[in-house]
Amino acid sequence: MSSSIIYVRTYLTRILLIIGCIATLTSWYFVSPHADIVANELYNWNVNIGTFSLFVGVVTLFSRYLKDISSRKEQWEYKFLGVVLIPIWVIMGQTAGVFSDLYQKAYFNTKITLHVAILGQLMFFMISGAYRTYRIRNFRTLLFASCTLIIVVCNASWLMTPFPIADKISYWLLNNPSMAGYRAMMITGAIGAVVMGIRILLGLERGALRATEAR
Amino acid sequence: MISTDPWVWLSALLTICSYTLLYGDNPLFRIAEQVFVSVAVAHSVVMGITTVNTRFGPLLTPAATPQLFITLILGLMSLFVVWRKYAWIASIPISIMIGVGTGLSMRAMMRTDLVGNLSTVIMETSRIFVGSPTDQLGYFIRVTFTLAGLVYLLFTVFIRGPVSKPVGYIRTFGKYVFLTYLGLQVGNDIIMFQGLVTSAVVRLFTTWLGI
């Protein structure tokens, strides 16, 4: 591709990025009907363009799976199952409707059931992990283990019922030391997000768009 | 009494397939894993087709507007992000989304996460000597832990000079602040994950087997 087209592409994306950002900021911080119009129009564009992001997963999956199935790579049989299941599901979904009882039943009893089961497995790993890692050798592990155990015990009804103060202790710990720790992370994250936004606007973040990378 | 609903049977068998991972990797778990991935992707396609019909349906009616055509073309361009050779085509719609997203997150983060939190810390500092002893201790802990945590996160570069030692102590304290936070968080998470196991067990034994 000629270098002039690359430059045009680069500057076009940069200009669109700046317009989008300035419009959203201006429409909020200033009283400007024109900025409002541009911002509202860009919000609608965002919604419409975002619709197509739902298809990226299936395109990626099919391109990889079909390659692996045709070359009979390891565990190709499971990928074949996926390639067969997806179109069947899509046809069922379009026929029944995404808000129908049939689709809800099918989705709940397959994907949601599996997801809940997979997440629930973490509980078993957490208990066996606690058995192995919460071995108190120094102050740090003592602090970490005691914080965990205090909350575990204070949330349990066998302690909460004879000692109602356990509930208050639990909430006090969650609303004070725990909240303060994450608040520090939140403030730092916000500073980082603002700085990142300014760097993107100034074109210093090269990874944001592939078009900004020099070829 | 054992359920006769085929959907309940399907969910029970898939749950059992999933939990076989606790014994070791096996074909049953792989099947369950593949069903999970496939249904998740297929659901996004179903949602996508439904949403496209809803949002771009007016293109086929007199209510069609030029903006709708433009966003349709931009949306189709965004799909090129998948191909390395033509990913540059997707940069234009993505730049619009990044621009809008950056503007929104900057204004929201500044207002709520940054200014909101800092003003709350200042307000809590004024309340350290107000209220019951528990409240006073709470506000004191909130302020000191937040400041120590901030020093730990922000001053990652080694500081030399006369302030290096006090800053070092504050950073160490900040480290323990985060250990405390993580310990409390892990303890609170237990009830979340065990509740999910409970729902799976209830589905197996109560809904499926009728025990």
Place this chain on the structure above:
Amino acid sequence: MAKIPELKSHHIWAFCLILYLIPVVVPVGSPFQISEITLKIYNIIENLPEGSIIVMGGSGVFAFDYEPGAAMIASIKQMAKNKLRLVGIPLGMESLQLHKYVVDTAKVMQADGGPWKYGVDYVQLPFIPGGDAALVRLLTSVQSVVTVDANGTPLENLPLMKDFRSYKDITLWICPHWGYPSIVRYVTGERGVPSVMFAHAYSYTVYAPYMMIYPDKVWMTNGFLGGAQYEKLVGFKGLGHAAVDSYTLISVAYVFFVVLGNITLLTRVKKEEEEAEAKK
């Protein structure tokens, strides 16, 4: 002191599985307290004027949002009893399915013997992609972003949507999803609409700072425990109660294994010291 052998993970998991089976076969019926914050949220919804529009919306993953679903189901029953109105705004890909799940499970629609009529007391909007941009535009003007509901019915045919045009018509926003920061930032922070999150146990610790920033506008329950408390306030037993029942045993197991692990460590240390002394 005899050396305690290291337990295999499979033995621990098998023991835990047996513990999970006990409350299913023999319900424990653990009693628990109602926290102040849960009672506060219950009273806020209880004291809303009849006909108030409550929005249930946000973006999240269904399996994670299963936990807040316990409290959400209870609050929907409360809303139906108090003649409040509900609009579902799914901003995540699975949020629509969660909204349908909680409303169906609450059995408040006329088809299930409840008082609510679709279109009058409850409307479910379709999935709206676009993240924060979609939320911000929707708050300004609902009808400019969405023209039909999840069934494809035009919004002008739904009586409820005649009263719901923008954020000014929202009395309370309830988020049973992971994506609560967006709601706090744009709904509560920028526009002053009070919001409630039926939080996951994990997200309570992460989003608690928002309760401190907006103490009179942001409230959160704490995971399955909060869900069980809300169910108790509304007067029925659901997943929250089942989770608290099994947690009664699992919490003991957790503490037991941590203590056992430390005793194992102590015996090993003592054994190593004895062996070192014997060698000397």
